[in-house]
Amino acid sequence: MSEQKIEFYEGPAGGWGALRSVKNTLLKHDIAIKGAKTLLSANQPDGFDCPGCAWPDRNHASSFEFCENGVKAVAAEATARRAGPDFFARHTVAEMMAQSDFWLEDQGRLTQPMRYDATSDRYLPVEWTEAFALIAQHLNALPDPNQAIFYTSGRASNEAAFLYQLFVREYGTNNFPDCSNMCHEPSGSGMRPQIGVGKGTVTLEDFEQADAIFIFGQNPGTNHPRMLGELRAAHKRGARIVSFNPLRERGLERFQDPQSKLEMATLGATPISTHYFQVLPGGDLAAVKGMMKHVLEQESALGGILDHAFIAEHTSGFEAMAADLRAESWEVLALESGLDEAQMRSAGDVYIGAKSSIVCWGMGITQHTHAVATVQMLVNLLLLRGNLGRPGAGACPVRGHSNVQGDRSMGIWEKPPAALLDRLQQVFGFAPPRADGVDTVEAIRLMLDGRGRVFFALGGNFAAATPDTDATWRALRQCDLTVHVTTKLNRSHLVHGRDALILPCLGRTEIDLQAAGPQSVTVEDSMSMVHLSAGINPPASAQLLSEPAIVARLAAATLGDSRTDWLWLIEDYARIRDLIAQVFDDFQDFNARVATPGGFRLYNPASERIWATASGKASFQTHPVPRDTPMHRARASAPEQIVFSLMTTRSHDQYNTTVYGMDDRYRGVFGQRRVVFIHAEDIRALGMQDGDWVDLRTVWDDGQERRAERFRLVAYDIPRGNIAAYYPETNPLVPLSAIAIGAGTPTSKAVPVVIQPHAG
Template identity: 80%
Template sequence: MKEEKIAFYKGPAGGWGALNSVKNALLRQDIPVKGAKTLLAANQPDGFDCPGCAWPDRNHASTFEFCENGVKAVAAEATARRAGPELFARHKVSELAQQSDFWLEDQGRLTHPMVYDATSDRYRPIGWDEAFALVARHLNALPDPDEAIFYTSGRTSNEAAFLYQLFVREFGTNNFPDCSNMCHEPSGSAMRPQIGVGKGTVELADFEKADAIFIFGQNPGTNHPRMLGELREAHRRGARIVSFNPLRERGLERFADPQDKLEMATFGSTPISTHYFQLRVGGDLAAVLGMMKHVLEQHDAHGDVLDLAFIDEHTTGLASLSESVRAAAWPLLEEESGLSEAQMRGAADVYIGARNVIACWGMGITQHMHSVATIQMIVNLLMLRGNIGRPGAGACPVRGHSNVQGDRTMGIWEKPPAALLDRLRDVYGFEPPRANGVDTVEAIRHMRDGKAKVFFALGGNFAAATPDTYETWKALQRCDLTVHVATKLNRSHVVHGREALILPCLGRTEIDMQDGRPQGVTVEDSMSMVHLSVGINPPASEHLLSEPAIVARLAQATLGARSRVPWTGLARDYALIRDEIEKVFPDFARFNQRVSVPGGFRLRNTASERVWRTPSAKAAFQAHEVPRNTPSHRARERMPGRIVFTLLTTRSHDQYNTTIYGMDDRYRGVFGQRRVVFIHPEDIRALGMNDGDWVDIRTVWDDGQERRADRFRLVAYDIPRGNLAAYYPETNPLVPLSAVAANAGTPTSKSIPVVLDLHEALQP
């Protein structure tokens, strides 16, 4: 058992600490040689794409580009450990359910399709044909196709996602909850009506031309380490980097590039942020509004601050935005942002002084009630000086999973556009369902309320990733059948329906042979680059199927002769799937030829061309006031005698989404443990507690339902007063199902009102 301790980290992000972490990751997976060989082959023309985050490669055909978390992801997939039938024979499912999330995934790669046997409370092996027949029998017995839920993970390839949405729509439903619903849904919901696209407008090359980069609610040192290389180079050439984050994150402060021999030899590092603003949790909208107020005032005084030519030709709505911004009072902006007027004006001066500006944001922006409004305010700020649609400037929502953006492009969306459905009808000869399906939170409610009977997950860890944990578990347990396509054992496999299947699939790092030929799949990164990924490792088991093969065989078993799609043929040659994709999506014309070029190709982004696919054919300024009726506001009014905190959930450095690689968070100084809560020292004193005390966390919510997470260690930390931070999924039970972003439905996991009580065992 590793020692539990708090030892604050003083070094830079990256550097020797990252190399040591890589070594440990390889050793603990028992693959010191094979793992290193795999990593050295990454991003080669005959290599594979990193299955981790969606940050693009500088040169996809170059030699290995170091990324600590990418190493962990690859090592976890290439592990020598196996979770085969012997594991399930030793343990009842009720016993497995008592283990930690880390222990479950640490058992290694799944090797056989497994079916739950209620009599013995164990999973037992099942043949693939029998497994597909079981799912098809349940699906075809449903009175209404909408009683089935089809979840998708962002690691699913374009080819698998395309087949999946085609099968499910021919089956008869648009019930496509996916991980976008839980992360960047607000980005698309905000930008589509504003600039006509739901994706970022920048390319990686724009970071070389930016004079200033503004980073909102993002921690690239842990979540997108390769981004630090771009920020490092930008800082070195004199670009200003302005970070807004409640926590002091080491990756936004200093970075040592492990590939820079001089920097490593001298224990040097490069600063990242030139300006760092620790605003309150959820204070970004007020902060950006304050910046815009200063911009407008400076234009009034000097007359040359706004890009009037861009505004006149390309935008609408400036008058109403200006009126709203000018009416905002500085004391209100200071109170709600947690920043001073001088700080907001200072940030705005950096913006005014830069010719080309990129604005980046992550889930610290999207997982709030007013996330759509906040993103639209960020885009408003960019448009005031024409920072959309020119080199070195634009909007950059930084996605998480490696193909979360591509899955949406392929049609994994519960609210499909009519044009997509028309095209599917014309190409494949069936009438797709027209009614919107359910998103992730709605899917949980449907299962909980008995409106959905079958749950099928193409990847992911639904039971751990979702909010209101115990409500989600009740929902899954009410299903007649739950099915999970996965590479490793996880929480979702032990929180199951009356019948349950685990279907093991190939990982991105593994050779995918179909009809004696190796296959490649494609993914789309955060900047709309589509490229090929080909595995190089032997499969973990001869019993594994690829995701496209699983989808195709399930479609054939379910739809049978009533479908004219050649499912089995498509699964034998993924180039044929890409031919089908280009029939449906015009932007993928000549797909196979274009993706065969090292590095792939970029999909068209009309906003980056200043072509606005909006009702007015122009970009639209959107006015929003500072929210004054958030759940935290209401909670403080209801509990005037208590200190009500706003909790943000976050991941540790030894974690990627729900996958926990280890029990350390090196950059935040937490070792051997995860049940910690970061809190300002003065707040600890105000509670009458001490640093290191154990507390229980309780949600304060409008419905009065008790939601709690017990026994967390207080850690005095540099975080604004009134705010807390703690890891998920441990704190997901605190996030109510009804806590969702307005106009997006994303769980508001970054802004939950809570109170702290001394843990019962420690109370006098």
């Protein structure tokens, strides 16, 4: 672990710092030579898909399609370290609970199925057959299948996800909470009724042709580093890049491309953003309305700004939205966005001056109360000038985990469309349940109420990823059985039910050998490209099973009268893909199409200006500027205190809940994680000093005490009245009832809190 210090970072994103991080990561995991060979097979036609983010590859056949964070993900999976039965024999669950999340995952790969023993407070080895029988016993003993909850991580392949949803629906429930519920659910909830699809409409080729790229609530330098290559190329050819982010993020400012010999030799860098607006957290809707109001005013003054032909032929609702914009007050827009009128007009001028524009967004948009409305406002902006369904233009929600979008394509959804259920019944001969299941927050409530009794997780770290940590942990501990399919130890395995299993699986980098030989799986990236992934490393243990094999063997053990030959399917994953093709029309000729280098793109009607909506048109949506959010109410209820808006965020040594190290290089934080980024003037207003230790307390109206203790204040460039801190350390502050309207996503980017001197 590095020395604890705060030291301002002056360099660009990428560059020599990224290369040093790659070297140190490989050495740390004792895989310098093996790791280098492994990385050269990442994102190759005969290799594996990076298990990190869902940003697509240029052609899935280049020689250097991985980034610093991809290296961390690959190295963590290919590590030489092992956490086998001897490790668990040395540590009780209580002892492991006292360790950090970083320490838990740093112990290495799991090697054998383990079952919790309450007498010794330890996990003990268990045979696979016994583990499947135990799960089946619990499931079949439930009086109602809806008392079981089946969580899914975005790591699961298409093949595993398809078998999983098939098994669970034949078992009798649609309880499919997944990681989408906690990140981009508002993107789909907003876009589907508006343009007919819940996915992005652009490809990488569109980034080559866009005149302007607008980035909202996203930090690509840490979360999607390969995206910086596209932004760098766009900037070099003269595209305008406009960033809206409360924090000054180095990856949005400048980038030193490790593949550029000139930049590396001269220590040069390429600017990224041509315009940078530090909007208030949750103020993006007001900022976009300001841009659109300016566009309409310029149309009235000059003409020729709007795409009238597109609006007339392809959209509805324009007049109502235009009337709402004209009536909107610039004073309100400025107050709620944190930008002044001139800044919003400046951003609008960039949009007006661009023939083709792309709008990108991340969880800085989706984890807010009015996230769905904000997403629809971003799409409204695109519709004004016909920036959908043509080259260089479109909507780009940037997904997180590598196959989170593919899971939804395979039917991992608690609200399945009737057409999917009809097709499953037709192909597999059983009657799927028709009632909606529970999302992530609803699943926690189900367990808290005692109505959720079995919790099964296909990957992920549920206990660390979810909000309201105290409530979530109480919920999991009330279960009769908790089961986790995983590659490494994490917090969720220690927050267990009365009975508990840890089932170790193969990783993306490992050879998956089945009866028909080595197998490939498929994944879908953020831009709907589907391609093959085949591991190249020997498995970390002979005891490991693949995720498809775990699901199939569990289904065979649980469903006594199923017509599906589950074990036959996993002998050759091409058989699974043939079934996927029978269920989903977009996957016709799946095996043949995915065999081509680079795979294929799923049909996206909005990309062709075909609107699969109720009206057959794209629709402008009208939304007021939010002025009665939990943040507004908290400040009104406690006028005597300074109530801050807390946004939870990742460090640079982190991906989702996986903590690879204790540094956040670009923000100047080293050797520690319990820090609060806060404006220097706000520190003075509190009567405190930079470096003081403080506690955070949520301001909420349910009477529950929510605290997170001992954080170090760090003066940072962030709008006054707002703070940022890492999750999962600050997840205890996010109330379970704090969710996005119309999507149920936890609003982790706007938590009302007060800061108090640390009690210790």
